[in-house]
Amino acid sequence: MGERTIDQTAAHIAEAIREGRTSAYSVTEAFLDRIDAVDGTVKAFLHVDREGALATAAEVDAAIAAGEELGPLAGVPIAIKDVVVTKDMPTTAASKILEGWIPPYDATITERVKAAKMPILGKTNLDEFAMGSSTEYSAYRQTANPWDTGRIPGGSGGGSAAAVAAKMAPLAIGTDTGGSIRQPGAVTGTFGAKPTYGSNSRYGLIAFSSSLDTPGPVARNALDAALLHEVISGHDPRDSTTIDAPVPPVVEAARSGASGDLSGVKLGVVKEFAEGSAAAEPGVVEAYQAGVDQLVKLGAQIVEVSCPSFTYALPTYYLIAPSEASSNLARYDGVRYGLRAGDDGKRSLEEVMSLTREAGFGPEVKRRIILGTYALSAGYVDQFYGQAQKVRTLIKRDFEAAFGECDALISPTTPFIAFKFGERTGDPYQMYLADLYTIPTNLYGGPGVSVPVGLSEGMPVGLQVMGPVMGDDITYRVAAALESTQETLLADTAPEIEGK
């Protein structure tokens, strides 16, 4: 690890602030300066709030000087994916349709970050409305992968992952509907966790697919992610789909995993993920397999499990998620907020709504709205949306059966390393394949983390750990154990970025 503040983990930074070895202000300033230096190249941020972040940092320093008791991440700066609403700070979902909209309220997650006294550095880029796997569908800018700026940073949370990978933020908030935290984590060499659905509030998370969307932490390692996980998780009376139960002890699990002992832990390998066209590219398989070998050395037992319905996960997802999205995105009509196009006083209401949506939504969002509208239409709803719900139930049963045989499932996070810009935008299906291994977890509702496992062609590869519903702790434990076998955190070996 380097000597600079920006090289430190969140846990170290928090400790240094608490112990008075540094100030929240200087830490925050260091990250803001880093953003100034390299974000011209990486383009991870859509909005930077220097003033607000420094104000919060100053409050933390004052509180520490006054001897106040503060939370475990007080003073540690954070970036927030621009699909989570932040009061008085622009929130766009990377869409033109919300350009200039200033939310009058905070998401629950934002409130909790603020209550934890974490300076908010700004809002990070994403695929428009979190629909995509490369962040190329942002309406504003193309975020680069800090490991190779000619390649994508994953998506939809490419901005949050790239910000952490490029050390512009020690922590970030992401959201994961089909892999949008884990896949960017894998391809940028960072740690990403999709918590159990319902353990984190969606209130104030701009909806893509309500039954799948899950906010979660983006970090450099398991412990940092776990610390943030405990700050943001827990029941929220404003989201009736949240679970009213204690948050799984993920910090404790990450610490226990770091001891490197996995004896007695049974890890399942999904047979169907390795078969035929579902198999990952050879370099990814190689890096992943080396990680599996390490886990065995730590005492884990590997068992093969069969989840036959996983074969249908991708089509199932591409019926359910667009169906919900087609309804969730209906509110963007130019009547109450955001873009309004074509309102020349002569056009009808329907025309203005239609022109607004035509001008405001990008190609992937339109594709999914059309797909979802079709899947819910009279005459088709049973064979598409209805059938997909049935398969979703089968996928849940596959997971439940698998967890009868093992404690957690492992797989590569994504079948291929970060691809070059433009490589997959021409064929949506090729893009969708990026989430082949992450989507089943979303359909099931359980937790999944992606932990850096190695390199292929000089680019990071991630290993995914999937747990049972409310079993987030086991995923952190396994991931932290894997990290303990690495001499240096993968996130610390990224090439230095040339500022622009």
Added chain:
Amino acid sequence: MTKLNTYEAAVAAYEPVLGLETHIELDTNTKMFCGCSTTFGAEPNTQVCPVCLALPGALPVANKAAVEATIKIGLALNCRIAEWTRFARKNYFYPDMPKNFQTSQYEEPLCEDGYVEVTVDGESYRVEIERVHLEEDTGKTLHVGGATGRIHGATESLVDYNRAGIPLVEIVTRPVPGTGALAPEVARAYTAELRDIVRSLGVSDVRMEQGSLRCDVNLSLNKSGDEWGTRTETKNVNSLRSVERAVRYEIRRQSALLDAGDKIHQETRHFHEATGETSPGRSKEEATDYRYFPEPDLAVMEPGREWVEELRASLPEPPRQRRERLQAEWGLGDKEMQSVVNADAVDLIAATIAAGASASGAVKWWLGELSRRANESGAELGSLAITPAQVAELQGMVDDGRLNDKLARQVIDGVLAGEGGPAAVAAARGLEVVSDTGALEAAVDEAIAANPDVAEKIRGGKHAAAGALIGAVMKATKGQADAGTVRQIILDKLS
């Protein structure tokens, strides 16, 4: 011009099938899915929040009081309460609907399979309830600058979201065949019964004129023995009288079309209060595909059986049963009781009796003088500025002989004008009956002196002639004498 048959010819040739969909706004303190107030008549867009404005990211949370009220309605309508129920999204674009979908219920309503008994002309009809479900109201759009108040021709459209998200209960009947010529009255009686039931539960003020109870009337006709015909749906029929008129009009209109060999189009129609006519709205063939699907933002509801039974035990006496009991207690005939019901006076009379009046006195005032006043001013009986307690007080003064009917009517004038209670008005206006016999005797003497020929007739045994002298005395005392007392004094003096 729309061709119409006479009603008699229409119902002689065809059998109507009715169907009613009723929307009732619940009077919960807060909206269906957020904490905003539901108070009627606030400044536009002052009772709104991220949730009911559908700001990006906002999520609904179901209002438990609204769920409870809906279960009560379901129980009072003899429905089965679902053990597992959920909300669904009804997707369509409209600017007064902030999310561009309405959170409603689809395949799993809260209550199903009930019925309501109504009586028309002594005949009992069972109207079967298909479902009772919970949903949210829309905002209100005001089209400014056009001639018609409709969107066509308007220069501006303003939307008020205060109403958006107010809990709405929809009650749907099964088709009601077999009512024949009485279909309009059955439709009206059902709506009135439903209103009374919901009002008795205290979950809505069910005021049709404020839109807290709104009716859609479905009607089809068929020849006896044939299959049911194609139905039309007349939307937003907003008074009991209009329900009756809309059914009557559709029977006349549809029968004329069928007689001419034309087809009935399945369509929604608008009802026009002024003319009692209906006109075509949007056609069902081009109707929106609502793309219903289960609402993923809300948890499934599983109303506990214990809770449901508690609610059942808490239900008040059903209005129909209560009416039968009161009719017997008040000693009224069927016709008279029907008048009381039609005048919407059951609760008013009950309250007047509870305040000490006799049943006959209470019925007399509310159905007579006060109904006349209400009709004159076009107000509802219940909204007159006189309370049941004041009516009871008025009747007490008549019973005591302190007021006669004529004076009592003048007292009512004062009470309605806001001058105070009956005793205060009588005192202030000097409306007490003159009971000072000295003063009355003097007035009688004057009347006798002024009408010697009448006096002679009475002396001759023609007691009926006393009326002329009574009239003169009443005139002299400005009506403040008790006619019976005056008559007695006259007869005493002239016998």
